[in-house]
Amino acid sequence: MTDILLEIHAEVLNGMTASPRHFVKSAELAAEDDFPGADITEETFRLRLAEDAGRGGALTALWARALTAWDFAENPRWASGTRPRTDQRRAAAYDRLQFSDDLRKILDAAVPVSRMAGTTVIAPEHVPWYTTERAAARSFYWKAYEGKLRAKGWSEEAIASLDAASHAVVERLADPEQDAARQAKGLVVGYVQSGKTANFTGVTAKAIDAGYRLVIVLGGTLNLLRAQTQRRLDMELIGQENILRGADPGDVDSLVGIDYVGDDADWPDFVQHGGRPSTLNAFDIERLTTRDNDYKSLARGIRALEIEKREHALPLYDPVNLHHAAARVLVVKKNKSVLKKLVQDLKQIHGILGELPALIIDDESDQASVNTIDPRKWEKDSVERTAINGLISQLLGLLPRAQYVGYTATPFANVFVDPGDSEDIFPSDFLISLPRPHGYMGVQDFHDLDSSLAPSERTVANSQQEAHVRGIWDSADDRLQEAMDSFLLTGALKLFRADHGVPEGPFRHHTMLVHQSVRMDDHAALALRINTMWHEAGYASSEGHARLGALWAADFAQVSGARARDLPNPVSYEELRPYVSRARQLIAKGGNPVVVVNGDSDRYFEQMDLDFDRTPNVWKILVGGTKLSRGFTVEGLTITYYRRTTKQADTLMQMGRWFGFRPGYRDLVRLYIGREEPMTKTSSADLYEAFEAICRDEELFRQQLAQYAELIDGKPQVTPAQVPPLVAQHLPWIRPSARNKMFNAELVEVRSPGKPIEPAAYPQSAAALRRNTERWSSVLKLLPQHPARFGVPGDGTGGAGRSFAALTARIGHAELLSVLSSLEWEREGHFQPHLRYLAQLDGRLATVDDWLLIAPQLSQGAAEASLLGSVPLTLVRRSRQDGKSSFGRIASVEHQVVAKHLIEVAADGGATAAMGAVVGPNTGVALVYPVVEGKADQDVLAAISRGVADPAKVVMAFTLVPPKSAINSTRQLVRFQAKDSRHADSAIVDAHL
Structure with missing residues (x-):
């Protein structure tokens, strides 16, 4: 009807x-x-x-x-x-x-x-060409891809977000129809395991619709990874008709040499256009690579790259020719020999290359693509390049209309590329940060970042750590058996949910990852141990079921009850028990529950039958090292056992295979990870702390990109060349990237209206500490004897009903600036970018009249002492980060919440009274802390004699929150100046500036 x-x-x-x-x-x-x-x-x-x-x-x-x-x-x-x-x-x-x-x-x-958050774009001004109207007029392949995503169950919100993000990339490429040849280079930053492939598939669809006729996708360093990318593009974008190229799917003889038909169960789900696109007023796509074959050289490759023009007198980029020519798509391995074949073939094609709009997409662009040869070793006036970097530069040289777009979740290596090297891949035209997708589990889902709840108050309902993380604290009890038991239980719970109405799709694969060493010998030994433990676990015995039942009751029943009430869950272990037996059979299928993933060759991966796209069900425990750390997507990953470390943030972040989408089972995800007791902690043993540190580094980077992406009078306030100083480092032993990948510019000024300023690199010498304390003495003497009480706003950040006492006073802006300007720092220039800003709040940039000083008093029993004649002050104990001159966080979350609340109220037109001092729109808040360095309370007591603190043992730390009015009409937040690119060692800007 x-x-x-x-x-x-x-x-x-x-x-x-x-x-x-x-x-x-x-x-x-x-x-x-x-x-x-x-x-x-x-x-x-x-x-x-x-x-x-x-x-x-x-x-x-x-x-x-x-x-x-x-x-x-x-x-x-x-x-x-x-x-x-x-x-x-x-x-x-x-x-x-x-x-x-x-x-x-x-x-x-x-x-x-x-x-949903939008896409963040850092880019210089560009001439708009890819308008909404132009995109809608030519959208054949985008519409096909959009329809495929809808058929896969993508929400309209997710599709619209992808539409906007891919549009933001394409509009910053050069217009493929323009007369002048221009190259654009950009970088798209996603999250680990968050669907970057979907974005570059959307970009490819829109780019070829707009007129790009050669697309080269650099898809991984292994054939398996390249083939996964090829299949994804073939299935969701290129479609059946372009793959068949006129062959009859019912005629076996005509299908010789055509992939997927007959050996891929998902072939019916490949996009169908309803006919050859060239017969539907569109254009065909010719694949120069297939699922099983990378780029081949010689005659076939050359002929395939030659493009016929409809009007020979007009250039290819003329719309008359461009929109009738077939597009060529290659998915090539990031391999020296493969790329050399492509470069050699392109060199043999004359004339047309200068007219050919091309797009190069570099997946995992921080891997192999970045030039890592030390510039100090180059010959004079000559750039030496690594193999892949050099071949990418050659491709760009051969294709003057080529656009380069890198994709990565760990962008630091790319943004540290020298912007002055015009032949390199620095993203000079745009840097785009994709929003965190809905349903994605990332680092924030495994860490309680800045939680104000005491550890004793955290539960599986209010703490990500309590719900998902299981620390491995003692090598004698490595919890490996518990992790294996959890793997079996979660498999059973998936089967239970599938039988009770949850779609089985997300449960097709069920995996556990064990990542402990990079040594292949270690992998073999560990796999043997796990296999032995599995067969000795007694999973079919009453003792085994008792152990599993206890783990289910103590862990999974509680977490699922708090976080997955909308999903079916068993009311008892006895109800789950039949599914445990089924899960055990699936995992042990073939006699061995373990697969070692550490091969160096493509043949190795082909023999493992670990192609998650083509294998019906993979229910296994995977043991491996670096091959599991990048590019290789572990589908259905539910339990991770992780004990290996590294000293580079991008490498460590890429090892986070437990990140990703877990529809229907995110409450079941568990991370068993190496921890170390605080009192015995070394510089690199606590992996959980390391992941939290790099999470802060990356989130700070994203936040600043979003902050500085706002246009000022229609113009960008930051360009990609000014991005490197935004890269932070929270732990001393984890660099953002390898040293020979880092380049920087100098951060001159940071403006922070309404934002906390918390320096951390205070002096370490007793003499400098004494001098700094003496410079604060006049300020400390302003503090009265009787404290005020501050209530912490109950906004979910601080916790309703909380309060703290503090001594308060007022100080003029000039007086406070005089003190700040005289302070010494462990590193010269550490506070300078902020000081330049504060110095202008005397009416030049904006006007700050005064500051409300808040010296928090800690709980009853905390050590108090007078300091150079001041009233008794609470001494705070803090430790510097291992191997680094700076402290971690000094101001507590609650104190910062109150300070920012006072500023917010004043900015909204209100005024808050505190000890007779009115916090108005031109008043800042200064939190002041006398800090004693140490790891035990006795360190604080050692700094006190007869109620007086030794000024040579006290660090006068502070956090400033300027009023929101402390900014001029330009709203400019940062200023940069160029720094000599040869000084690569000073690339890191401290996180606490």
């Missing part, structure tokens, strides 16, 4: 791709010809939406697609002045549609406004 209302709405919305318009008028025109007399009133629309409610009806899905696309649109002319994904944007769409308030409420309930 024809759904007339649905057909009319679909026709109308298809005509509103660019912008919404008066809906009823448009619907009347649509119904006039095909459905005269159809009921298209708003009342009927509302009734139909009410029927759809909760059932995922087709009409609701249609409107979800349209409304979400309008919500995500960047700078649309029809909604100027509104930001994406806001109530104001949605209201602008409703206004254009002329909808009533009642209909708006129903649609808002059915399709809520997405609150």
Whole structure:
């Protein structure tokens, strides 16, 4: 039966791709010809939406697609002045549609406004060419890809986010139709295991729709990884008709040499275009590589790269030729011999290369692509390059219209490339940070970052660590048996959920990863041990079931009860027990539950039958080293046992295979990871701490990119060449990247209106500490004897009902600046970028009248002492980071929450009284801490004699929060100046600047 209302709405919305318009008028025109007399009133629309409610009806899905696309649109002319994904944007769409308030409420309930973060773009100004209208006019392959994602179950929100992110990349490439040849180089930063391939598939679709006719994807360093990328593009973008190239799928003889048909169970799910695209007013895609074959040289390769022009007198990039030519797509291994073949073939093609719009996509672009030869070893006036870096440079040299886009989750190596090397891959034209996808489990899901809850108050409901992390504290009890038991239990729980209505798709594979060493001999020994433990575990015995039942009750039942109440869970272990037996059989299939993954050759991987795309079910324990740390996606990963370390942040981050999407089982994910007791901690043993540190480094990097991406008067305030100083380092023994990959510019000034400034590299010599304390003495004498109480706002950050006492006083801006300007630091220039900013708050940049000093008093029993004649102050114990001159966090979360709250209230027009001092819009807050360095309370007592603290043993630490008004109309937040690229060793900017 024809759904007339649905057909009319679909026709109308298809005509509103660019912008919404008066809906009823448009619907009347649509119904006039095909459905005269159809009921298209708003009342009927509302009734139909009410029927759809909760059932995922087709009409609701249609409107979800349209409304979400309008919500995500960047700078649309029809909604100027509104930001994406806001109530104001949605209201602008409703206004254009002329909808009533009642209909708006129903649609808002059915399709809520997405609150997903947007894409962050750091880029110089560019000439807009890839407009919404131009993208909509040529969108054959993008529409095919979009449809495939929808068929896979992607939400409209996720598709719209991908649409916006891929558009942001393509619009910063050169216009493929323009006369002048121009190359653009950019970097797209995602999260580990977060779907970067989906983004570059979307970019490829839009780029070839727009006119790019050669796409080279550098897809991994192993054939297995390259083949995975090839299959993904073939399945979701290129499609059956382009793969078959006219062959009859029913004729066996015509299918010789064609991949997938007959040996890939998912072949029916490959995109179908409804015919050869060239017969559908589009253009074909010719694959120059296949699932099983990388790029081949000689005649076949040369002929395939030659492109026929429709009008020989016109260049290829002329629209008359460009949009009728087939696109060529290659997925090549990042391998010297393969890339040399491609370069050699391109050199034999004359004339057309200068007219050919090409796109080079470099997956995992910080691996092998970056030049790591020390510049100090280059011959004079000559750049020496590593093999892959040199071949990429040659490709760019041969293709003057080529665009280079790198993809990585660990961008530090790429942003440290020398911007002055025009032939290298520095992302000079754009740096794009993708938003954290919905449903993604990342580092934040395994760490309690800045939680104000005491360890004793943390539970599986309010603590990520308590829910998902199981520390390995003692080598004598390495918890390996418990980890294996957890693997079996989680497999059983997946089978239970599949039998109780949860889709089986996410449970197709079930894996455990054991990563303890890089040595192959160690892998063999560990695999043998695990296999022996498995067969001796007694999983079929009453003792084994008793052990599993106890673990289920103590761990999984509690976590799932707190975090997965919407999913089916057994009420007792006896209800789960039959599924334990089934899971045990699946894991032990073939007699061995363990697979060692450490081969150096492609043949090794081919023999393992570990192709997650083509193998029906992989339920195994994987043991390995570096081959499991990058590129190799471990599907269904639920239990990770991790005890290996490294001293480079990007390498360590890439080892986080436990990150990713875990639909239907995120509550079951467990990370067993090496820990070390605080009192015995060495510089590199605590892996959990290391991951938290690099998480802070990367999140700080992303936050600053987002902060500085805001345009000032329509112009960017930061370019990619100024990004390196934003890279931080929280642990001394983990560099952002290898030393020979780092380049920098100098950070001159940091403006921090409303943001905490917390320096950390205080002097270590007793004489310097004494001098600094003496410089603070006049300020400390302002503090009174009687404290004030500050309530911590109950906003989820500090915890409702909390409070603390503190001594408070007021000090003029000039007086405080005089003290700050005289201080000594362990590293020269450490505080200078902030001091330059503070010095301008005397009316030049903005005006700060005074500061509210807050000297927090700790709980009863804390050590107190007078300092150079001051009233008794609470002495705070803190430790410097191992091997580094700087402390970790000094100000407590609660104290910072209060300070920022005072500033926020003042900025909103209020005023907060504290000990008679009014915090107004031109008042800053200064938290002051007399710190004694040490790891035990007796260190503090040793600094006190008869109630007086030794100024040579006290670090006068502070955190400043300037008022929000402390910024001028430019809103500029940072200033840079160039630094000599030869000084690579000073690339790191301390995280606490």
